[in-house]
Amino acid sequence: TSAQIGVTGLAVMGRNLARNFARNGYTVAVHNRTVSRTKALVEEFGQEGDFVAAETAEEFVAALERPRRLVVMVKAGEPTDAVIQEFAPLLEPGDMIIDGGNAHFADTRRRERELRERGIHFVGAGISGGEEGALHGPSIMPGGSVESHQSLGPMLEKISAKAADGAPCVTHVGPDGAGHFVKMVHNGIEYADMQLIGEAYQLLRDVAGYSPAQIADIFRTWNTGRLDSYLIEITAEVLSHVDAATGKPFVDVVVDQAEQKGTGRWTVQIALDLGVPVSGIAEAVFARSLSGHAALRAASRDLAGPKPSALSESEAAAFADRVEQALYASKIVSYTQGFHEIAAGSEEYGWDIDLGAVASIWRGGCIIRAAFLDRIRAAYDARPDLPSLLSDETFAREIADAQDDWREVQIAAVRQGVATPGFAAALAYYDGLRAPRLPAALTQGQRDFFGAHTYRRVDRDGAFHTLWGGDRDEVTA
Numbered sequence: 399t400s401a402q403i404g405v406t407g408l409a410v411m412g413r414n415l416a417r418n419f420a421r422n423g424y425t426v427a428v429h430n431r432t433v434s435r436t437k438a439l440v441e442e443f444g445q446e447g448d449f450v451a452a453e454t455a456e457e458f459v460a461a462l463e464r465p466r467r468l469v470v471m472v473k474a475g476e477p478t479d480a481v482i483q484e485f486a487p488l489l490e491p492g493d494m495i496i497d498g499g500n501a502h503f504a505d506t507r508r509r510e511r512e513l514r515e516r517g518i519h520f521v522g523a524g525i526s527g528g529e530e531g532a533l534h535g536p537s538i539m540p541g542g543s544v545e546s547h548q549s550l551g552p553m554l555e556k557i558s559a560k561a562a563d564g565a566p567c568v569t570h571v572g573p574d575g576a577g578h579f580v581k582m583v584h585n586g587i588e589y590a591d592m593q594l595i596g597e598a599y600q601l602l603r604d605v606a607g608y609s610p611a612q613i614a615d616i617f618r619t620w621n622t623g624r625l626d627s628y629l630i631e632i633t634a635e636v637l638s639h640v641d642a643a644t645g646k647p648f649v650d651v652v653v654d655q656a657e658q659k660g661t662g663r664w665t666v667q668i669a670l671d672l673g674v675p676v677s678g679i680a681e682a683v684f685a686r687s688l689s690g691h692a693a694l695r696a697a698s699r700d701l702a703g704p705k706p707s708a709l710s711e712s713e714a715a716a717f718a719d720r721v722e723q724a725l726y727a728s729k730i731v732s733y734t735q736g737f738h739e740i741a742a743g744s745e746e747y748g749w750d751i752d753l754g755a756v757a758s759i760w761r762g763g764c765i766i767r768a769a770f771l772d773r774i775r776a777a778y779d780a781r782p783d784l785p786s787l788l789s790d791e792t793f794a795r796e797i798a799d800a801q802d803d804w805r806e807v808q809i810a811a812v813r814q815g816v817a818t819p820g821f822a823a824a825l826a827y828y829d830g831l832r833a834p835r836l837p838a839a840l841t842q843g844q845r846d847f848f849g850a851h852t853y854r855r856v857d858r859d860g861a862f863h864t865l866w867g868g869d870r871d872e873v874t875a
């Protein structure tokens with residue numbers, strides 16, 4: 399038998415992806431460094447489809463039809479390079495290696511270049527949706543050559559999630575590292591979404607005085623409206639869950655220190671390199687980092703702050719409505735920032751990424767899937783050169799409608815001493831963009847004063863310098 403696709407790396411993701419291919423009628427060669435995982439897969443799930451278990455790399459490669467399609471689902475970083483080094487010598491020109499791990503796009507660019515010299519297509523494919531997504535249909539963001547996508551695309555479409563309108567959640571994002579870049583920003587937006595939801599929860603708890611169970615109900619209601627999304631849905635599930643051992647709300651027995659694997663941090667690092675203000679995503683990464691500083695937090699517990707005062711029942715209900723507005727407006731801003739970063743990456747690396755198509759493939763399968771993405775797609779479809787999501791009429795109008803409540807929520811947070819870095823960053827971004835004049839003019843003056851860095855004038859072209867230490871005459875630089 400010859401397999402149409404092979405999967406090496408059979409931990410949770412690889413195993414479920416292999417099963418997904420098999421359930422869709424493909425013959426799947428499976429391989430793992432530790433052979434027991436391969437055997438376990440075939441023993442447990444062999445009846446789901448056609449698997450070819452391979453113990454060695456040679457057997458694995460020999461099991462694949464040509465051109466070979468070899469999916470690598472190992473731990474990102476050195477293990478990926480190790481696997482490539484093991485398999486590349488066994489492959490022939492035209493074969494494809496698909497890296498479905500969470501690789502850094504710069505690594506993907508390097509690997510693609512090296513393998514291209516040997517005639518092998520290297521496809522860095524972002525895969526989102528966790529282990530459930532891998533099994534039932536993930537959102538897939540493949541990069542690499544057009545040629546490889548012609549061969550691979552139909553298979554990926556088959557195993558991918560489908561959006562509500564039936565469209566497969568996969569598109570050829572662009573050459574070399576484009577897919578992994580977009581997956582990175584997806585994860586950054588995911589961090590921001592989670593942080594904003596967390597802040598909404600904290601406000602409903604501390605300012606409105608609601609219990610986790612009541613807040614779960616509020617999130618369920620929100621999930622029937624414009625905030626309809628996977629993350630809001632699971633938030634309600636987590637908040638209504640009661641710890642069996644103590645009878646307390648589950649959220650109260652979990653240590654409040656958030657962990658991270660790095661893709662959110664990369665999103666911010668790359669944004670800094672590209673000069674894109676992703677302040678909401680950055681605050682989300684910093685908020686996780688702050689939460690983890692246990693000793694620092696313990697040492698700071700006695701710092702002064704306002705005394706919280708709970709709202710009356712009717713005030714609380716009105717406040718919850720305002721929080722929904724604040725959450726929605728802040729969410730628009732974090733997607734605006736994330737799409738700006740994708741546009742900037744596309745420009746920097748010549749990827750020609752279709753932003754509407756990216757929004758489209760995030761509508762199903764992935765962690766940030768949401769009704770909202772349909773609207774983002776519509777905005778980019780209507781105007782592919784949209785300078786910013788905030789330039790879209792519909793989003794601009796929604797923010798205009800939300801802004802009074804958004805500001806009120808921020809005022810309440812500040813007054814009551816509840817940290818809302820995500821809401822605050824989003825609002826500051828919005829007001830910064832709107833401002834007719836920014837204090838950046840003053841910054842330029844300071845820079846010119848201490849470092850003769852020069853400035854431009856509003857009324858004349860050219861670069862200028864003021865002789866600050868002397869007669870303060872202005873000279874042309």
Ligand code: NBP
Nearest residue numbers: 407408409410411431432471472473474477480499500528
């Ligand atoms: P892990 O990231 O835990 O990786 C375990 C796999 O890597 C095992 O198959 C292991 O083989 C293999 N491996 C390692 Br570690 N070092 C190796 C080496 N030097 N040579 C060959 N194989 C090696 O698995 P995962 O959680 O299934 O994730 C796989 C990829 O998918 C990662 O890049 C991850 O970031 C990405 N991803 C994960 C999720 C998720 O929800 N978990 C979602 C989206 C993307 P062994 O069995 O012999 O140790």
